[in-house]
Amino acid sequence: MARESEADDGNGRPAAPAYPVAEIAAAWERERPGTPVSSIGIVTPIWQLAKLLGDDRRRVLAHAGMDPATLDLLSVLRRSGAPYTLTTRELGRRSLITAGAVSQRVTRAEREGLVTRRPGEGRPRTVLVELTPAGHERIEATVDRVLCREAELIDGLTPEQQEQLAGLLRILLQDTQRKLGDDRIGQVGED
Helix, strand or coil, rough: CCHHHCCEEECCCCCCCCCHHHHHHHHHHCCCCCCCCCCCHHHHHHHHHHHHHHHHHHHHHHCCCCCCCHHHHHHHHCCCCCCCEEEEEHHHHHHHHHHHHHHHHHHHHHHHHCCCECCCCCCCCCCCEEEHHHHHHHHHHHHHHHHHHHHHHHHCCCCHHHCCCCCCHHHHHHHHHHHHCCCCCCCCCCC
16 A cells, blocks of 8 residues: 555656645644744755755765765865965864864874874964875865765756855855854754
8 A cells, every 4th residue: 555655646656745844834823823934934944954965965975984074174175275285273264163173183184194284384383284195086086976966966956046046045044144143154964
């Protein structure tokens, strides 16, 4: 016996599953008339997408033998351009993490031969972190896997829809950051 979600749409195709977000909003409207429910149709899908996308990214990274923190570290170094070297302070600023977290990430990546660490010139406690050839190779392969997979996941939207959604999400993010007084953006895909 077919489950309800596997019902036929009358044309031999499976029927589209119900959209529970609308049901949630309608139930709150019914149970608490006057309660604002318009955010449910936006915030709930964003939470659901964040969970799905984060879980999928972790699976892709696990398959590539990398964790989100190492991806972030190597990505920041790679995006910095040749010679792919930044101070630990700059790594922390660009990754929005503490000095201690930078140190842990660098230590782990250094053990794997993905980065090297050396004293900087000028300021006595400056430490430079550089992407090694092995680290460069690893981030090139991993970023391709991650970004190709994410492009695949959003290809249900036309390029125009993707651009429109990106613009709307930017506006929503910036306005929410302003209202909360918090302009930090955490590492995506990390618990």
